[in-house]
Each structure stands twice: as C-alpha cells, then as structure tokens.
Amino acid sequence: MAEIYDYVIIGSGPSGSVLAHYLTQAGARCLMLEAGKEYAADTFPRNEMHANTQLMWNGGMDASRDASLLFLRGKVLGGGSIINQCLLDRFDDDALDDWAARSGIHDFSTVAMARHYDEVESHLALHTMTRADWNRNAELYVDGFERCGMQWAPLRRGQKDCGLGNDCMVCLGGCPRDSKQSMLVTFLRQARQQGLRVETGFEVGQVIHGARHVTVFGRQNGQSRQVYGRKCILAAGALGTTQLLLNSGLGDRLPALGQQFNCHPQLMNVALFDDFVDAHKGAFQAVKSNDPRFRKQGFKLENVFAGPIAMALLAPGYGLAHQRFMQQYRHMACIEVAVRDATPGAIAIDAQGRLKITKTMHDADWQRANAGLHAVDAIFGVLGAREIMKSPIRIGLHLMGGCVIGDNGRHSVVNPAFEVHDHPNLLIADSAIFPSAPGINPSLSIMALAHRASEVWLGSYQTPATTAPLMAEASL
Ligand SMILES: Cc1cc2nc3c(=O)[nH]c(=O)nc-3n(C[C@H](O)[C@H](O)[C@H](O)COP(=O)(O)OP(=O)(O)OC[C@H]3O[C@@H](n4cnc5c(N)ncnc54)[C@H](O)[C@@H]3O)c2cc1C
Structure with a gap:
C-alpha cells in the first residue's frame, strides 16, 4: 500500500x-x-524574458475571456x-x-x-523604506503628492540586508541575494x-x-x-x-x-520628463498613497516601474513610434492606479479543463479607476511632465x-x-x-x-x- x-x-x-x-x-x-x-538565488533566470517564461503560468499571459485584463501568477x-x-x-x-x-x-x-x-x-525580516531608499521615481511621487495636498506613507517590504543602491527590480524574477523574504x-x-x-x-x-x-x-x-x-x-x-x-x-x-x-485591476501611467528619472535603478518601490479620500473612493496609487519588456508591452503600436517610446526609458516616471474591484468575475473551465476567466471592469470599477487616473494627471501635471501616457493594458496581480x-x-x-x-x-x-x-x-x-x-x-x-x-x- x-x-x-x-x-x-x-x-x-x-x-x-x-x-x-x-x-x-x-x-x-x-x-x-x-x-x-x-530555483535558488544563483539559478534564477537572469533576464526579464526568461523570468516571465520560466516562472509564470503561460508566460504571464493568462487573460480574461474578453482579453481586457491580464493575470500574472507564479509557477x-x-x-x-x-x-x-x-510589500507586506x-x-x-x-x-x-x-x-x-x-x-x-x-x-x-x-x-x-x-x-x-x-x-x-x-x-520575516521587515523593512520600512526610508528616504535613503528613494530613487528619482519615488522623489517625484512624493513631491507631486505634497504639492497636490495628498497623503503618502513609506512602504513596508519583506527584505533583509538588501543594501542601498541595488537595482532590486530584478528580484521580481527571483531575488539573487536571498534578501527578499x-x-x-x-x-x-x-x-x-x-x-x-x-x-x-x-x-x-x-x-x-x-x-x-x-x-x-x-x-x-x-x-x-x-x-x-x-x-x-x-x-x-x-x-x-x-x-x-x-x-x-x-x-x-x-x-x-x-x-x-x-483581482485589483492595475492601470499603469507613464510620464516623460526632460531629465533622467532612471526609475529602474535602486529600490523599485518605496512609497505608497495613504490618503483616506482614496481609500473611500476605492483606489490606491502605486509608486512602481517595470523592466523594459513589461514597459514595452504598455505602449500600443509598433515600429518607429514604439522604438521612440522605448528610447525614452530613462526619462519615464510611473504611477499605477490599483482599483479595489467592485464587480467580481467568475472562474470556469472549458471541455478540456482549461481556465475560462470572466472578468470585466464595469461602471462602478471605472468610477474608481477614473478617480485614480484623475489624481495621477494632477500629480504629473504639477510636476511638469512633458507627456503622460495611459496604458490600455489592465493587469491583475492579486488574484x-x-x-x-x-x-x-x-x-x-x-x-x-x-x-x-x-x-x-x-x-x-x-x-x-x-x-x-x-x-x-x-x-x-x-x-x-x-x-x-x-x-x-x-x-x-x-x-x-x-x-x-x-x-x-x-x-x-
Ligand atoms: C508581479 C507580482 C507582484 C506582486 N506583488 C505583491 C506584493 O508586493 N505584496 C503582496 O501582498 N502581494 C503581491 N502579489 C500577489 C501575491 O504574490 C499573491 O497574492 C500570493 O502569492 C498568493 O498566494 P497563494 O499562496 O494564494 O498562491 P500562489 O502564490 O499563487 O501559489 C500557488 C502555487 O500553486 C501552484 N499550483 C497551481 N496549480 C497547481 C496544480 N494544479 N498543481 C500543482 N501546483 C499548482 C502554482 O504553481 C503556485 O506556485 C504580487 C503578484 C505578482 C504576480
């Protein structure tokens, strides 16, 4: 037996x-x-494409049936x-x-x-981000919040002896230092x-x-x-x-x-600045929105960025226009609207047992999202952004x-x-x-x-x- x-x-x-x-x-x-x-610290894939294909279900390309939302989950x-x-x-x-x-x-x-x-x-080793952890993306975020009279707070992250100056965005493909908890x-x-x-x-x-x-x-x-x-x-x-x-x-x-x-739909917004932002350098996320008005309205604003492949996916189009967008990578700041979804979807399977996910943002969700997008426009506007790009892609990370x-x-x-x-x-x-x-x-x-x-x-x-x-x- x-x-x-x-x-x-x-x-x-x-x-x-x-x-x-x-x-x-x-x-x-x-x-x-x-x-x-x-995998282990010394065997995690070393580039973004391999991390997506080797560490996620369907290469990070699970989508809702109407393809309006993309879902990322670890495999x-x-x-x-x-x-x-x-972030804990x-x-x-x-x-x-x-x-x-x-x-x-x-x-x-x-x-x-x-x-x-x-x-x-x-x-868990927990670290509350300090001013010393901020990169330029975080500095712009805080500056914009303060000028708009919005409340922010430091993020708390599970990390141990990460050290300053690390490009910790790579640890989204597995932390190479065994620092992330x-x-x-x-x-x-x-x-x-x-x-x-x-x-x-x-x-x-x-x-x-x-x-x-x-x-x-x-x-x-x-x-x-x-x-x-x-x-x-x-x-x-x-x-x-x-x-x-x-x-x-x-x-x-x-x-x-x-x-x-x-799934907390997430909407990424990219602003272009004349100076280098280098949002890919240093601590990837350090601050968060902490405004009671936002909580009531059902959204958060995230101080985020992403690797070049993910950023490239955010911009519609191809060819020269897309290349020009990506040439601005070092000039990009990013704030994401994360919606507390009001309209749940449903999970089913097809005849082969494969997932069929029904999830669409409805009016109540869009009201929340639009309130967040409006706040992002105000922040990037007061900071003097040269251009603001709202990605048409909506992502679900919290399933x-x-x-x-x-x-x-x-x-x-x-x-x-x-x-x-x-x-x-x-x-x-x-x-x-x-x-x-x-x-x-x-x-x-x-x-x-x-x-x-x-x-x-x-x-x-x-x-x-x-x-x-x-x-x-x-x-x-
Ligand atoms: C890019 C990204 C960033 C995120 N950032 C944060 C953050 O900062 N803070 C936060 O709180 N949350 C974050 N999340 C969400 C968080 O990671 C998830 O909510 C959490 O991991 C879910 O935990 P779980 O144990 O329910 O499932 P999972 O962590 O998804 O674990 C499920 C496991 O089951 C395995 N599995 C599934 N089906 C089968 C099967 N049929 N047979 C065998 N194994 C199977 C999967 O491969 C997977 O390893 C993030 C998610 C993503 C994708």
Missing part, C-alpha cells in the same frame, strides 16, 4: 508554505506538490512570493468588516487577526528542515475525496502519478485551487464554486476568490473551519477563500489566514470572544 501522508499540500506559495511550516512543526507528515520548478517553488514585490501590509477594519459581513464569520476583525499577523511577521528563504526552508517532502514539476489534475483519505492525481515529468493524504490542502492560488475543484467534478455540488473572483469562505453552503465553498463544504478532508486557506477585494496587498493576510487555519486543524484555535476551540478534534 502506498504511503498516506497526514497532509498533501498542493501549491507552495504563501499559503502552502506557511501551512507546511506549522503542520510539520506539530509533527505532521506532509508532502508538498508544486507544478513549477525549483515556481515558492509561488507568487518568488515573483512578487513582497495588514488588512484594516474596512477590509475585515466587509469580510465578516459577507461571510457571516464574526471573528474576521483586526483584533482577532492581530495574533496571526504577529506570529507570521515574527518569521520569499517562501524559499522563510517558511518553506523551515518546513523542509522539519521533514516536509517536496516534489516539483508535479501538476495536479484532480482530487478525489474519500471518507478516510483523498487521492491526488497528477503528472510529473510526463508520467501519471497518484499520491494519498488523510487531508488534502489546496493551496494553488485563486485560479489554481478553483480550477482543481472544478476539474474534480465538484461544480455541481458547490453552487458558489468559481464565483466572486477579484482572489473562486472558493470563498462563509457559513452558508449556497453562497460559499469553504466553511469557517477552512474545509470544503461537505468534503471535510479537502482544506483551503489560500487567496481563493477571500470573500471580497480588500484593496490592500494580500500576501501577509494569506500567511496570517494560513496560520489561523493550521491552529483550527491542529485543534488549538481559540476564538477571541469565547475561547472555545472551533474544532474539537485534532486532525493528527
């Missing part, structure tokens, strides 16, 4: 890795399956934490109160989550030391739920594989986890499966929902104990369970939720109000 693990964990991003750490720490035998490959050991910017924020009352109202779960609150944030943060250098490393077994290049196609164990079917290096867990944790991200449940035939039994897909959490089987997929309704051996605590778009960077909250889920499954979770354990029986 093949080995039955206590937990088979599908996916190695913030959710899978944090869960692997706490479960192995408690003595559970865990197997992690990851579709992507394993690599460590998941999105390898290719993300590692806690959710505020606004985001968590909305979750409590939508899910019917009352201990979604900043007070109830504080313990979980404290715990996961204790494993990806899962590879934090939770996953600890979990491996505690006995986690990891198999990479293993793409799971289906899970079959049984009363005593879950069978996990997939392919690795062209071979069919089957593994078993008493419990199976789906930590494949909003798109991956939802696709897996749909491909496992659970769509008929879970009416909310695939619903409430959100959330599809298997939302709630106390009601008709409107949600996962119950308050992080189990799929009526399938107690299928567990989910990744970004797929988000009931709505928080409008805030999600990965620290994914880690905090994973910590909370591990306590629930291990039988040690205490609800803040009653101190009664949510699940009496430990699953070990």
